Amino acid sequence: MTFDMDTERKRLERKLVILRTKEFLPAPLLDIISDTATLQLAARQAVSVPLPSLPTPPSAHLQGVPLLPREHFVFDAKQTALLFGKLLALSEASGGPIGTSAQAVRKALEDGIFSLSEACDAFIRDDTLFFADWAARLPEAPSTVRFLVQGSLTPSLEAVSEQLKTHHNDEEPWAFGHCPYCGSLPLISSLRGKEGFRHLTCSFCRTDYRAKRLQCAFCGEEDHDKLEYFKAEGERGFEVHVCRTCNCYLKTSDFRELDTVSIPALDDLESLALDILAREQGLSRPTLSAWGF
Ligand SMILES: [Zn+2]
Numbered sequence: 001m002t003f004d005m006d007t008e009r010k011r012l013e014r015k016l017v018i019l020r021t022k023e024f025l026p027a028p029l030l031d032i033i034s035d036t037a038t039l040q041l042a043a044r045q046a047v048s049v050p051l052p053s054l055p056t057p058p059s060a061h062l063q064g065v066p067l068l069p070r071e072h073f074v075f076d077a078k079q080t081a082l083l084f085g086k087l088l089a090l091s092e093a094s095g096g097p098i099g100t101s102a103q104a105v106r107k108a109l110e111d112g113i114f115s116l117s118e119a120c121d122a123f124i125r126d127d128t129l130f131f132a133d134w135a136a137r138l139p140e141a142p143s144t145v146r147f148l149v150q151g152s153l154t155p156s157l158e159a160v161s162e163q164l165k166t167h168h169n170d171e172e173p174w175a176f177g178h179c180p181y182c183g184s185l186p187l188i189s190s191l192r193g194k195e196g197f198r199h200l201t202c203s204f205c206r207t208d209y210r211a212k213r214l215q216c217a218f219c220g221e222e223d224h225d226k227l228e229y230f231k232a233e234g235e236r237g238f239e240v241h242v243c244r245t246c247n248c249y250l251k252t253s254d255f256r257e258l259d260t261v262s263i264p265a266l267d268d269l270e271s272l273a274l275d276i277l278a279r280e281q282g283l284s285r286p287t288l289s290a291w292g293f
């Protein structure tokens with residue numbers, strides 16, 4: 001499926017209306033996310049990224065090696081910088097703790113303490129210490145730098161992974177606990193089609209890929225006695241899949257019977273109440289939200 005701007009724009013508008021009905025999402029946060037998702041969509045059309053040569057031979061890929069491990073991903077530096085500037089400006093304008101932190105990031109940028117290219121490299125290499133350091137400097141809104149960097153890189157990362165799709169056979173479920181394209185962990189899953197095939201969405205490159213329905217998406221556990229799920233009242237279309245072996249959970253959307261729209265990064269936000277319930281049960285989520293917090 002290729003990227004179609006008009007279709008995607010209509011889907012996004014519809015999804016944002018649905019999100020506005022969720023009372024637990026504070027309006028200022030939703031405003032930032034809405035503006036960010038809209039800017040990302042425009043950037044997705046503007047980015048130009050060449051596909052790097054693939055380091056993984058097809059035979060190794062069949063054995064579970066990702067096609068292009070995330071540290072090999074490239075990005076459109078100009079479009080990323082433009083989007084970063086826009087996300088920084090809207091964060092500053094939002095006021096509150098995010099606004100104050102965004103102002104501090106701008107000052108650090110002007111003083112040469114913060115480098116966007118260094119931050120992008122850190123995100124691509126999954127350098128958690130880099131972001132932990134910035135989180136410590138911005139205690140009021142510790143996720144600000146990750147949100148800005150991830151948000152501005154995502155359109156490029158999506159454009160790279162879309163070009164990888166022809167190199168992976170998505171007819172067969174992928175059973176290796178990480179993304180077949182970049183090797184990162186899944187963010188959320190969804191059930192699709194009349195057969196209820198399960199698709200996982202990658203937390204890094206945002207591509208979706210078919211996975212086994214009855215398998216832990218992280219540790220690979222397939223013993224049905226260890227795999228459970230629960231739903232919550234008021235959260236129609238979502239379930240939480242739990243693995244008792246690794247104690248991790250993954251949210252799953254099943255919108256097949258509902259008149260709604262699925263955009264995985266926003267499905268993740270829409271189902272925030274389920275993360276709270278899962279954490280109350282002592283379960284872990286191995287990835288951050290699609291928005292860096
Ligand atoms: Zn991926």
Ligand SMILES: [Zn+2]
Pocket residue numbers: 216217218219220221243244245246247248
């Ligand atoms: Zn597991």
